[in-house]
Amino acid sequence: MPMSVQTNMGSISALKNMNINSSNMNKSLERLSSGFRINSASDDAAGYAISAKLQGEKGKLEAASQNSLQATAMVKTAESGVNEIENMVRRLQVLATQAASANNGANERTKLAGEAANLLGQIDKIANGVNYNGTKLLDGSGASTTTFQVGAANSANDQVAVDFSADFTTATTGLGIAAIDLTTASGAATAIDTLNTALDGLTTDRASFGAAVNQLSYVSANLATQMEQVSASISTIKDADMAKEMADFTKSQVLVQAGTSMLAQANQSSQNVLSLFR
Structure with a gap:
């Protein structure tokens, strides 16, 4: 794979996944705090x-x-x-x-x-x-x-x-x-x-x-x-299934933490290009 400083595909992929997991974690937090699976019509239009x-x-x-x-x-x-x-x-x-x-x-x-x-x-x-x-x-x-x-x-x-x-x-x-x-x-x-x-x-x-x-x-x-x-x-x-939502929250929380770490690693990989100028 070519080494590039204009586009860091690893960083973009890590950021995308981290945002998805962060959104899922926030949704689980909303359901856990309210006790409802459906808090707005967008959560489940038919169910709402x-x-x-x-x-x-x-x-x-x-x-x-x-x-x-x-x-x-x-x-x-x-x-x-x-x-x-x-x-x-x-x-x-x-x-x-x-x-x-x-x-x-x-x-x-x-x-x-x-x-x-x-x-x-x-x-x-x-x-x-x-x-x-x-x-x-x-x-x-x-x-x-x-x-x-x-x-x-x-x-x-x-x-x-x-x-x-x-x-x-x-x-x-x-x-x-x-x-x-x-x-x-x-x-x-x-x-x-x-x-x-x-x-x-x-x-x-x-x-x-x-x-x-x-x-x-x-x-x-x-x-x-x-x-x-x-x-x-x-x-x-x-109503929310509190056990399921807690499990989903824990999973999303771990993935957000892992994603944050991987994003840092992906951003660091661009620094490897500098070694070519030594």
């Missing part, structure tokens, strides 16, 4: 596009999970109110049954009617007062179809509807028990039938709330599984 889409999907699923939990809390709030109303209606049945019996006189029936009036008042207070975030749930003013978004897509499969339109007040539009009269035996006998009808409606409505809570619990469990799988997919595509 897929992981970005999956991250968007994960965000929507997390929001849907929160919606499901809040929907469950809302339905449970309504159900707990209905539970107390049901307990008071059962107590009213006991009072009506006592008042309908001939062994109770006018004074006893007056006392029974007084307790019944207090219970009726409390039923109305609960029905008119139970709300979730300002939305009344038991006074009949709610929507017949209250829709909760519990999925990532705008479709019926990702929504749950709950009926909050039932009226649990004592009015005729609700339970229809406001006018019960326990001051007479005949009135108490009529009240027994009225309260039985009211209780049947209460148990039906409460059962629907219970079914909605169960449905939402399954929705929440399914969303948790979906988020887990999406997170695993993102990790597979985007």
Whole structure:
């Protein structure tokens, strides 16, 4: 090979390889410090596009999970109110049954009617007062179809509807028990039938709330599984294999050090030309 001072091919080759290894070492450092294999779209264009889409999907699923939990809390709030109303209606049945019996006189029936009036008042207070975030749930003013978004897509499969339109007040539009009269035996006998009808409606409505809570619990469990799988997919595509990156970094670091030494040797070889002039 001719000896030349204008072009040092050994130095050029050593510099090229050292730059390549230095770039690889810096890329490994970036991945080791961030924990991600993909830090920019240029690292893996297809992988970046897929992981970005999956991250968007994960965000929507997390929001849907929160919606499901809040929907469950809302339905449970309504159900707990209905539970107390049901307990008071059962107590009213006991009072009506006592008042309908001939062994109770006018004074006893007056006392029974007084307790019944207090219970009726409390039923109305609960029905008119139970709300979730300002939305009344038991006074009949709610929507017949209250829709909760519990999925990532705008479709019926990702929504749950709950009926909050039932009226649990004592009015005729609700339970229809406001006018019960326990001051007479005949009135108490009529009240027994009225309260039985009211209780049947209460148990039906409460059962629907219970079914909605169960449905939402399954929705929440399914969303948790979906988020887990999406997170695993993102990790597979985007996360760095730390053991592999450390091995690559060590290899590149050694090659950079060797390249630096070889570049110095290649540069020194040009000095050999001077021996020709001695």
